[in-house]
Amino acid sequence: MTVADVVPVDGLCDERFLRVREAFGEVFSGGNEVGAALAVCIGGSPVIDLWGGFADGARTRPWRADTIVNLYSIGKALTALCVLRTVEAGLVELEQPVARYWPDFAQAGKEAMPVRMLLTHEAGLPAVARPLPSRTGLNWPAMSEALAQQAPWWAPGTAHGYHTNTQGYLAGEVVRRVTGKSIGTYFREEIAGPGGIDFHFGFGPELDERCAEVLPSKPLPGAPPPAPIKPLSKLAGDELMKAAAGRNPQELSGQGIVNSREWRAAEVPSTNGHGNARAVARLYGALATDGAIDGYRVLGNATRDRAITEQVYGVDRVLGRPTRFGIGFQLTQVERRLGPGERTFGHFGAGGSLGFADPDAGISFGYAMNQGRAGWQHAHIRKLIDVLYECVT
Numbered sequence: 001m002t003v004a005d006v007v008p009v010d011g012l013c014d015e016r017f018l019r020v021r022e023a024f025g026e027v028f029s030g031g032n033e034v035g036a037a038l039a040v041c042i043g044g045s046p047v048i049d050l051w052g053g054f055a056d057g058a059r060t061r062p063w064r065a066d067t068i069v070n071l072y073s074i075g076k077a078l079t080a081l082c083v084l085r086t087v088e089a090g091l092v093e094l095e096q097p098v099a100r101y102w103p104d105f106a107q108a109g110k111e112a113m114p115v116r117m118l119l120t121h122e123a124g125l126p127a128v129a130r131p132l133p134s135r136t137g138l139n140w141p142a143m144s145e146a147l148a149q150q151a152p153w154w155a156p157g158t159a160h161g162y163h164t165n166t167q168g169y170l171a172g173e174v175v176r177r178v179t180g181k182s183i184g185t186y187f188r189e190e191i192a193g194p195g196g197i198d199f200h201f202g203f204g205p206e207l208d209e210r211c212a213e214v215l216p217s218k219p220l221p222g223a224p225p226p227a228p229i230k231p232l233s234k235l236a237g238d239e240l241m242k243a244a245a246g247r248n249p250q251e252l253s254g255q256g257i258v259n260s261r262e263w264r265a266a267e268v269p270s271t272n273g274h275g276n277a278r279a280v281a282r283l284y285g286a287l288a289t290d291g292a293i294d295g296y297r298v299l300g301n302a303t304r305d306r307a308i309t310e311q312v313y314g315v316d317r318v319l320g321r322p323t324r325f326g327i328g329f330q331l332t333q334v335e336r337r338l339g340p341g342e343r344t345f346g347h348f349g350a351g352g353s354l355g356f357a358d359p360d361a362g363i364s365f366g367y368a369m370n371q372g373r374a375g376w377q378h379a380h381i382r383k384l385i386d387v388l389y390e391c392v393t
Contacts, residue, residue: 008062009052011037016391017048023387028053032380035063035212036369039281040388043362044289048388049278055212055370068198068274069212069370070258072349073164075201075273078283079171080119080328082186084303091178094119094327098170101177108151118170119328120311121160124152125170126318127244131232136249137165138266140182144173153241154317160325161317164245165252168269171328184267195293197283199275202267211274214258215371217351223374238317245318253350280355280366284346288357288364304359308345321376332356336377339363339389352378361392 009028013021017040027033035053039046055061055069086092092101094116099106101115117123128146136142147169154161163170172183179186184201192199200207219226235243246253253271257263263272286298310331313324324333329345338344338356346356346365351372357364365388367381 009050011050011065012046012048013050014047017388019391020048020384020387021050023384024050024052027380027384030380032373033369034059034215034371035067035069036367037063037067037277038384039277039366041281041285041288041364042392044285044293044364046278046281049281051277057213057215057371063212064210066198066210066276067212068200068207068210068276068279069353069368070214070254070263070272070274071199071280071353071368072271072273072351074275074280074347074349074353074355075269075271076167077329077347077355078187078191078199078273079168079175079183079201079269080307081191081283081299082175082183083115083119083171083328084299084307085190086175086178088300088303092174098174101174102148104145104148107149110152110156113152113156115174116311116327117156118167118174120325121163121167121316121323122157122312123163123170124154124156124159124161125150125166126153126161126163127166127241128248129240129244132249134249134251135262137252137268138262140169140172140267143169147173153238159317160312160314160323161241162245162319162323163270164318165268165270166245168267168271172267172269182267183269191283191298192279194296195283195286195298197275197293198279199273199283201269201273202265203274204265205261207274208261208264211259211264212370214254218371218373220373220375242318275368277366277368280368281364282366284355284357284364284366287345288359288362301359308343308359319376338365339385348376352381354381361389363388363392 009025024038037051040048051063053063055063095114251257286293291299307327316323322335324331330347332338332344341358341360344358348354354367
């Protein structure tokens, strides 16, 4: 009897990948997750679609086939995908100034900043310096106005730093200006609906019963207790920038409201997209193959190849560790490999959620969970990826 036979793991798994199913079962027996889902497509066709555990901390609601959960920064890549579609449609040019499409952006030295830098984390806008009232993060016009007024924290193009919560507003406002649609509406009408992608930026109460409860992230074993949180008013310079990137306004990353109706209804595309592993793998399955889902074109391969060309690689000014980005996508890197493929790209979400595509192997991968771990190296997810590729080869 294997571990996967003991823990509550459901779904489908091609017999070639039974070792992956067993490794997925170990995610629960090892105490790494409360509830989670894993999906893999090869050549755009599903070969793994598994889920297990519980959708709530009390462990009273089993994780089901249609459970969705807040996937945090996975939404950044999907927001970038929307921008890239407007590029293919001739509505946006990546090297043109943002202000060409969003005139109010031409403030505080940002008149010439190209659209591309909003997607490469080079814009210097990871945070708003002036204090923002509570719930501003749920108010799209207020956030876009604050970012239009904000001066870059560094000269755009001279460095890169993770725009943890602001990238979605910045890129989404460009989409809104050229299409007349909010990022949630655009994604639903142009990608999710036609492609059958169960992923949402802002939704009504009709989906609440399908939502997994997001649980506090576990600390790393042996990690020291977190340092006391300093008020933003006591900070300046880079220290202020890093702190404000996550908590100005205070609920910017979903703190305290991540399971609320108001959070789910809002469009915070860097942070609050809800979906499941199947949706993520299905969408990346298009990007790993010919750019289409069941004949519906998501993105052309030429645009994809441009987007996965390295733009920046080095120590990140916000995170303080190496990051590597294309145009809107995280790229595989020595410090955090997405399998053996050199062109593999995708995006992690807080705590360990992940979506990626390997266009050379035709593999796409989606992982979702409701309680992750602190840090940025997740050994149990690394094992799933390694075992997957061992089964393929």
